[in-house]
Amino acid sequence: MASTYTFADPRLAKLDGFQVEIDEARERADIILNRPPLNVVSMPERDQLRLVFETLDEDARVRVIVVRSVGEHFSSGGNIGGFMEATPEKVSQLAWNIASPARCSKPVIVANRGYCFGVGFELSLACDFRIISETTLYALPEQKLGQIPGSGGSARLQKMVGITRTKDIVMRSKRITAKQAFDWGIATECVPDAELEKATDRLVDELRTFSPLAQRTAKKLLNDTEDSTLSIAIELEGHCYSRLRQSDDFKEGVEAFNAKRPPKFIGS
Template identity: 30%
Template sequence: MSDKVLTRRHGRVLSIVINRPQVRNAIDTETSEGIAAALMQLDGDSTLAAGVISGAGTGFCAGMDLKAFLAGERPAVEGRGFAGIVQSPPEKPLVAAIEGHALAGGFEIALCCDLLVASESAVFGLPEVRRGLMAGGGGLLRLPRRVPHNMAMEWILTGRHVGAAEAERWGLVNRLVPDGTALDEALRLAETIAENGPLALRGSKQVVEQSGDWSASEAFTRQQEIYEPVRSSADAQEGARAFKEKRSPRWTGQ
């Protein structure tokens, strides 16, 4: 994997770091490929249950690397889109640790995550309209699902920067923490998630992500298709035994 993206295991959690602090962790093609590879590692390793993505240095991500773009690069991965994530986020839970700026494509990466931990000085924004552009990396699709519609429209149509306290007030941020501690808190949150059954985590996320398109008449049938294999799994039996025996479960992902 490129040194533009670093990974490190923390038990059952994979930490993914965008490592280009000299350009505010802007995304070029190699970085996109590195993020995609890290997400494949997360989803493909049965001993990993959750991930955390962060930026090196003092910022999360400033979006697309414009110099690389002008040089002819397209910072996307086939089937996964910009930054190797926006079209195809991981199947397993992913937590964003936001320090500093998460702007444009950087904000769109954060919106791919299931939970956001932000430092008090973190800043979010989709400023594309100020440059006559649209936020084409999923921001227009995901932001209205994360905050009230009218606030999403204000942030999108003005292109203004949104502070972490405001983002928390409207429900975008799960944890607001002192500067310099977002990654530690995100890892703690991910480790708490990773204590749970891996099949149950993946299935639960799948239902939440997909059910928005389900009609009322088909919702429980569609949910059952995901639920039944989890209910019938060895992990479900292990969870029940561990509860009865008053011990921590030993998950196998089967």
């Protein structure tokens, strides 16, 4: 049973536009955008989201983090007026805040439906798994405001779909349908809208069956080697493999395999 997450940090005493729930039995924490109907993301909300991810990353009760929303749209983007009120220094921090799902050592799933524009899309791109409803529309519409994406959107998207498609999306403020997103490798899974929550639940339960240590290692390795040469990536993979060879979880995994029983990983 999920309950409201209690934060010790006074900066998180009152959350701006979202809520956080924890289900200890399922080792799951949910970050829920809750400013319907469009779930516009405010400037203070960006700072708080970073702090929340950092807090959940340190919480031993949480194995998997889910980002989702209330209503038919994930998020139409950021609060436009907030950009004009923020200092250039503050604006330069936007990408660091929104990259917090990628920096988090734990698996992060985002469940998208409806509008997923601007920072809503950028936040989703920073997550590890994107489960999307067939109603999802992705877009980076900043060109219509005389701007460019500022929270990692164009950079992350280019890594996923290449420069040609990214120019088409960014420079034309073009919307991407759910089918395109799945076909292009942006989305992990695309399901009917009514099945979004069930598909997310299934992935949470699946990820919990793996070793927490192996999951953290895999995520960091893949993130760290995204821009490296093949030879360096293989070298780092070997070092990570060697380190895991000494773990309790690997020993348990081998013993469970030989005994033909489910493993009981402890994360060490």
